[in-house]
Amino acid sequence: MASITLVRTVSFSIYQRAKHIYSDWIKRNLGYDIYRHVSKPGTYPNLYSIACFGAAGATAGSAITFLACPFELSKLSAQVSVLLAERAGNCKRSRELATSYQNKGTLRTMANIVRHRGILGLYNGFYLHLLRDTLGTGIYFMVYESGKQLGTTFFGDNPSSNKMAVVASGGLCGLVSWAMIYPIDSAKSVYQRNSLLYSKGEKVEPPPKIEFFKRHMYRGLGVSMIRSCVVNAIFFSSFELIKKRIKTLDDGRKL
Numbered sequence: 001m002a003s004i005t006l007v008r009t010v011s012f013s014i015y016q017r018a019k020h021i022y023s024d025w026i027k028r029n030l031g032y033d034i035y036r037h038v039s040k041p042g043t044y045p046n047l048y049s050i051a052c053f054g055a056a057g058a059t060a061g062s063a064i065t066f067l068a069c070p071f072e073l074s075k076l077s078a079q080v081s082v083l084l085a086e087r088a089g090n091c092k093r094s095r096e097l098a099t100s101y102q103n104k105g106t107l108r109t110m111a112n113i114v115r116h117r118g119i120l121g122l123y124n125g126f127y128l129h130l131l132r133d134t135l136g137t138g139i140y141f142m143v144y145e146s147g148k149q150l151g152t153t154f155f156g157d158n159p160s161s162n163k164m165a166v167v168a169s170g171g172l173c174g175l176v177s178w179a180m181i182y183p184i185d186s187a188k189s190v191y192q193r194n195s196l197l198y199s200k201g202e203k204v205e206p207p208p209k210i211e212f213f214k215r216h217m218y219r220g221l222g223v224s225m226i227r228s229c230v231v232n233a234i235f236f237s238s239f240e241l242i243k244k245r246i247k248t249l250d251d252g253r254k255l
Helices: 002-030 036-041 047-087 090-101 108-117 119-123 128-153 159-196 221-254
Strands: none
Touching: 002 047, 002 128, 036 047, 036 090, 047 090, 047 119, 047 128, 047 159, 108 119, 128 159, 159 221
């Protein structure tokens, strides 16, 4: 839980900073004010806003991979340790490696990975993780920001409709981003899982081919999408509420 909170907090911080940098660049060089357009009632997403939010999200996703990869690998190893031991079969070495990941916390699991595969072992599957998070986070924020703007346009700019727009956009961004990147995530998980059966210097099985619209690449998608929809609807509602409270406090101090 602590690792998820840390990763998400850093990711949102990078996104907010990148969004301001890109929007300022567009305003300075292309003469278009994205924030003014988005905040104006009755407007719709356009190429400038979609590109800005997507690029900022992709920046956050690619940057956070360096922090998230070790945590996700540790979580995965704990989840599949029993299955790994069964998959190892009669290979004593692989079986010992697999069972060594059982019943450990995050930090102890990381230490175990480093012991078997070295410090770079924490970044097994890094390129697949980078691809997933760059694309996924770009889509995630692009859908959220655009959906929120559309919700305000269609349902009006008042407190109750704004709340509904945030809830709907938060749920939608979770659904769409997972649906788009799920085959990449499946390939990443399989490769990382297999890497836990090998020690440093041993060749790991290559990752499976990423195939979109193939049924075997979407196993478990329904559950993941439902969970992501609910979690992100709640998360963005809380995020926007806290952001408004902070803005109110800042405005009060200026008076």
